Amino acid sequence: MTERITDNPDILELLPRLNDSDAGVRRIALIELADLEDPDGLPWLTDALLVDGAAEVRAEAARLLEAWEESEVVQGLCAALADPAEPVRLAAAQSLSELKTQDAGQLILPWATHNEAFVRASALRALRELRLADAAGPALRALADIDAGVRREAVGILGWLKHEPALPALAQLAADEPDTEVRRAAIGALGLARDASVLPALIGALADPAWQVREEAATTLGKVGHAEAGPALVAALADAYWQVRLRAARALGRLRFAGALDGLAELLGHAIANLRKEAALALGELGQARALPVLQAAEGDSDPEVRKAVRIALAQLQGVV
Template sequence: MTELTDTHHILDDVDNPDIQDLRSRLEDLDPGVRRIALIDLADFEDPDGLAWLVNRLRVDTAAEVRGEAARLLEAWEDIEVVQALCEALTDPEPSVRAAAAQSLSVLKSEDAGRVILPWATHAEADVRVAAFRALRELRLGEAAPAAIQGLQDADASVRREAVGVLGWLKNIDALQVLAQLASTDADTDVRRAATGALGLASDERVLPALRQALLDQAWQVREEAATTLGKVGRQEAGPALVAALTDDYWQVRLRATRSLGRLRYLPALAALIETLSHSISNLRKEAALSLGELGDKGALAALHAAQEDGDPEVRKAVRIALAQLQ
């Protein structure tokens, strides 16, 4: 038990008899036995076992044990745990790094975010990715400068995660650089993420970038632009969305249809009525819902005719729309 002899004192100080009963298995030479014992230890949800879990993550010679420790530590917001998980992002075994990244991503406290934040500038791109991913939903204002810097990262995955942090923060100061990324970044996923993040505010300054994104070579970016224009909620987006109803990809047309309803863009009435007879049922359904939101009784005749649609989801959408108009 060479790898365990210098850590016996951790369990020596534990008073919980259930944990002491596990000791022989926690210190077993077989890593499979140790891993299962860690699971049993975590089931107690006793802080007395926390130091042992952290220790196994840091020094156990078996990757399967370190990985299990990383997974089991996801429920703990303790600063020592967060630091150990951050350190595990550089573990030599990919499975351990992945487990640590996943556990960090479910943390909820700002204090945990402050421990994670310095790792967003780590030399390894995978570590930066994991750090930004963990910071995203914490909405830690202090992360904004690092995320803005991350938008210039050479690694596309880092840029994408940095965009996510700024989007969750609703950081208005980042609008200009996000708009630039949405139009010019070489990576499709980054352009798509940046396009989505532009919906963080109802600001007319984002409209040129979103209109440009509606013309992007990648349909996924165009789809995101059509969605985001609806979220921004500005009537000026209407003409571009109407034009998107003829996009080569139905996914883009669907999002444009939905956004026109959200905007209540009345000049789209004729185009939406035409979409109500499209061969793709999802488009017909969204057209019906959008016509209801438009609130224009000029859609009544088309909606009444659509009550006989062969798709039950379309018929349901038509009933909703008619209830809104009558």
């Protein structure tokens, strides 16, 4: 470990063990150093992260540094993303994802173009929740990255930033991306729009071969809030996967799409209680008197949560009869 000078008595007491030949002793000493919560101890923690010969010590240092935003810490954690030991890389990535300041984001940005895919993905992941406007450009470029994990993290940044210039690229990903999780993320990110421009991509995704993508498409269509999606969502009420049906029912209720009544009524007889519950709530949101007898027939449902949803729906319809 690099020679350091300090007059802090607590750190001085730990120095022999921080430099011990036994990795286990050094690791425990690092934990005790971090427990001091004293910035004077950061140089020893960052040294351990970057130069200690034992991967277990470097990984511990990476975990212990998660609460610090100092530039030397952020730079050290970024460098550790390329550590030869996977536990160190994973710990550094997790600690970086806990950062909260945009100043830290500026230090992370250059790592988004690193030659290693794990480093690029981890840097983008750390940038996501910082909502750093400068991250939009690197994220847009990363949509074409050869690594699916990098593309997925790039989509996450653009969605969190609500970066509308990315909508055409996200719509293209929703249609053509080979990786299921990236397609799903792109569909979710399209929810940042509130205009009809994203409807073709979202409606098309209701026919995606992966049910997880179809589920996300139904959810996002409910958020975007355009009645033009109603017929496609009604068709999704017959999807082979109940999870897709549930999200379609929820979306149709949000849209108050009148043409959904018969399809939702049919779901009240489904074997899965969660689906019956969502169908009942959606029928209440439609605000149609025609739904009254259907809901009244479901008042004796065997599931208490479904019965509660039916009561809520009937209360909503009281004003329309």
